Amino acid sequence: MKYIIKQATIVDHLSSHDGKKKDILINNGTIEKIADKITDKADQEIAIPGLHVSPGWIDMQANFRDPGHEYKENLASGIAAAAKGGFTGVCLQSSTDPALDNKSQVEYLKKTSAHLSVHIYPIGAITHAREGKEMAELFDMNQAGAVAFSDDKRFVENPKLMELALNYTKNFDGLIIHFADTPALSSKGMMHEGETSVFLGMKGIPSMAEEQGLSRDLYLVEYTGGRIHYNLLSTAGAVGLIKEAKKKKLLVTAGVAAHQLYFTDEVLKGFESVHKVNPPYRSQKDADALAAGLKDKIIDVICSDHSPEDVENKNLEFDYARNGIINIQTAFPVANTVLRKKISLSELIQKFSGNPRGILGLPTATIEEGMTAEMTFFDPESTFIFTKEENVSNSANSPFFGVELTGKVHGIFCKGNAVIN
């Protein structure tokens, strides 16, 4: 199959065509030619005004609820949403039911997604059943294709166990992805502890809960020389801790969920459970610190933290509602809306593509002749309103329905095929 992409601005800091408007010819999944004008005959021509193209984006934190809760999301529906959101690769967290904690679970995801349009990168659990008691078979999962290890949003409380996991994964250059928390400080908390939580009479989750957990980890990382990544920073203090750790040359990288940049705790004043997320929306000062952290290269990655929930689990009194929003279709537009005036487009795209690829050890997907074509089509300037009709997830827990966002995703090219929105 031959594709021609017409007059696309290439956003790829590793490509010799970076920043230029080109035609791109893809033949059988390989970039055959990049030139000012290509007149070859093609099976499909992709010509969209304002089109930009970058190496395919990778989402480092998503849940597709498969296996276990396929009515909320399954691999097919999650992948369809990912493609619409511009992701050519998605890391799936271990909090499936049962937990993704062994080789056969990893293989199930790899096999079931093999014929689908987006790459799936399983994240195996650090501990059996994500219980925080004993290490799971990390090496075996690594061999089967797990790209990292995480107990998703459960903090490994036992510091000895965490030390062992960091040390053990060094054998095969494994990556631990951790959720910084101190359960004794955050448990039963419903929202960020601050002026708004006092105003609403709700139990707060202090920023200190995240920062204390993160501090502890950093001692263990320094001690073991292990490699760790945080997908979901939420506090200004945590950004400061990562900055210090990077200064010390610890093997630490960090990310932020796109919506964490967009909302603050003030949005909870109506007790709307669609805004119940973990980590919670924090203060404007924290959101600003996260944006500054992205600019200063302290935060490397922006993820979706896609967390599908059905009405029965979400449309409840705030206390009883589950955490999370669907965001894989909107992660880029949301981040772009907040950040476009704060960081360059090239830097923003690296948070979605180059950096996650580097952290996970995936191919760079550079846009050069001879490379395998894996790319995302988008337009950072055009605005749109996200609607329920456009949502392809099995769930509908999005706070962005009816919201105008800047930065439209037009689709992806992955596994030899174009998926155009």
Add this chain to the structure above:
Amino acid sequence: MEQKEEQLSTRHLLGIKGLKKSDLELILRTAENFKEIINRPIKKVPSLRDVTVANMFFENSTRTRLSFELAEKRLSADIVNFSASGSSVSKGETLIDTANNILAMKVDIIVMRHSAPGAAVFLAGQLKNYPKSAHAQIINAGDGTHEHPTQALLDAFSIREKLGSLEGKKVVIVGDIMHSRVALSNIFSLQMLGAEVMVCGPTTLIPKYVSSLGLKVEHNLRKALEWCDVANMLRIQLERQSLKYFPTLREYSMQYGLDKKLLDSLSKKIVVMHPGPINRGVEITSDVADSEHSIILDQVENGVAVRMAILYLLAGKS
């Protein structure tokens, strides 16, 4: 009644937060009339005839529920009661389903107590989406640690009755501020009506960011009492604390218990309130509870009048 043309700015009573100062004043004025009525030999008026009220109590309550029931009965409303300990998906029916079922039987007003903060706001927001339930009006009778607006209104009524006005009066709320919906609603209503508010209690029971509400914080009870005109002594609610926030009740009352000796040693006479039920000997001693300083039983009496006023005014908005 003569103020029939005056109306509340809201269809529901979800919290003090959603009210305007004029709403508070209207409720208090209306309650004065009802207080006069319930002191007549024939206490019952036909204002809410053919209005059906459901008292949905998802959390235990004796006095608030009794007070609402009496208010409803004295307005000639028809009443149904529903109580369940705890409501969540784990217990089966959701709050929306429960409410829709009750409302399908032609109920007009729901009085709800619930353990989850914001539950009344949530319910009012949801019912709009159901044609058979959209007419319903919600009165929040306490939602977790969020608000207890009728308690705050009856407290304001009682202070006003005793001191004439709230403007410029100094009110200290003593005790567990962190877990108290009474404290939060009182803070909002007292400030709206022009009073100055202080909170006083052990450092562990005062939220870290509480001063953002524009009030004073004091940890020494004697100093707080010397400052105030009115002391509202909150009930210590051990059932709301997952971990003990102070070592023992004995130690709490050593620091924050109000006894007659302390009261008499103050340089001025203050008014003592308590939302009940009293832990005698913990927050206040018996001789204080039963002293001339105390308006605790006035609060209870006024509770019925204030709730009648709220029901009456809301029904007029339907």
